[in-house]
Amino acid sequence: MIVITAPTGNIGHKVLDTVLAGDQPVRVIVRDPARLSTDVRDRVEVIQGSHGDPQVVIRAFDGADAVFWLLPPDRQAAGADEAYVGFTRPAAEAMRSQGVKRVVDVSALGRGTPYAGRAGHVTASLAMDDLIAGTGVAFRALAASTFMDNVFRQVRVIKEQGVFFDAVSPDIKRPTVATRDIAAVAARLLLDTTWTGQEEVPVLGPEDLSYNDMAAVISEVLGTPVKYQRIPGQAIKDRLTGSGTSDAMVQSMLDMMAAKDNGLDDGVARTPQHAIDTPTTFRQWCEDTLKPAVQAA
Template structure:
């Protein structure tokens, strides 16, 4: 089986590649900068330099592929939804023209809304487009990544996270490595076909208050959390240099899921994965936040 993996140096993709290699598979990895691969890994994969927004390049890079793990690349332009649309065009053309048998797509909790959830709407577009070509596809509806906290190291060092969700609203939190495990299991399993939605919810739903308590215990540094207004968050993002469309795409991921949203898949043994936030934070954050006096 020839398996292609996109974003192979990303939070999930790097684990997918390593797991496939350990399973005896030589994956074809698609990335903009092959030099970013770890030297030891380069001998175990076939690396193809490609921009996932370039449909022609993606079609060429996935020739003779049997299955693909597809992740829409992180938007880098002024309009994130337009970037997602370009990535969607690329994967749909590649799957259709190369007759790729199956796709495992990294989506998100909230994509089932189809619209009104900011950047998640772009993932919903990809889901709909893949469904439309009749490919065997599993959409991984992932919870909130633990690794998103690594984007807030300054706030963690200052001891206070700022969010726009209600502090007592629970939501699924998940380790990227656990997502990769689900993805690889799907890629290698012959026992499914058709369209599937597989939620990946982590070990438990957490409120932001609970997250702050867990981080405090795991890192040894007192960390609090406060809710700020939507406009205050917009102002912060604007000061960071983001444009209006990018700001609304980010803010919408919270505002679109904070009222009357119920995930399509309830938590179950199928959707629950093992890695806890406490274990992940102890390993990944404690040393990065510095010594605590």
């Protein structure tokens, strides 16, 4: 039995689709089963509720061989530790009590770097990994670089203003990964019953790009000039708090951005295997994901 959390999200639904192509029974935890397609509902066992609820995860993990663990976003949390470690604690206890054999989660790069302890969301994500590892399960933490898909949030401003924004340096090259590649690695591990032990699995994507590099690629793919504009952290804070994000979660995001500018994602040496495991280039992602969205906006 494979249990998948967040099965309707950007990564979770891709994991679910791939796992359903295998021959193992699948159980999902979902707040609103109506968000699952009829075809999927007919092929999985549904546990309705939040995977932060102790009773829900106890039921869901009963007899589970493998669990895909993915946090839901919580913009109003009192802090990143609550959003990551606090939310995961009931599940960790259920993993132990229900005898779960293997767990795969989505985490972040940064472990072992000088900035890992003051990197906001990333620091909390690594603490979540430690909590899961402490249960004794076989564990793979998918240490992800920045998602290409984050650019998708700015489709309308790209179309209307020819610009996209963030608070990080325009010139520093960083690894970037497509969420579909993360999902593919997760599904492969969930379907593989042979692995043991506990490891981080870096998911870097095939190339390192700066935001200026990304703007050049977007411009070429869309056939119109698009620029990256760095904005002050205060501007991001004002926008996010204005839309309901707690001060603590905004500060956690800003701390993560600052750590990335200082080398948070540089702790893993790139190898050819990373491009094999996560092959989607930013240009390919722009061609088949961003461009159609911009045209439809």
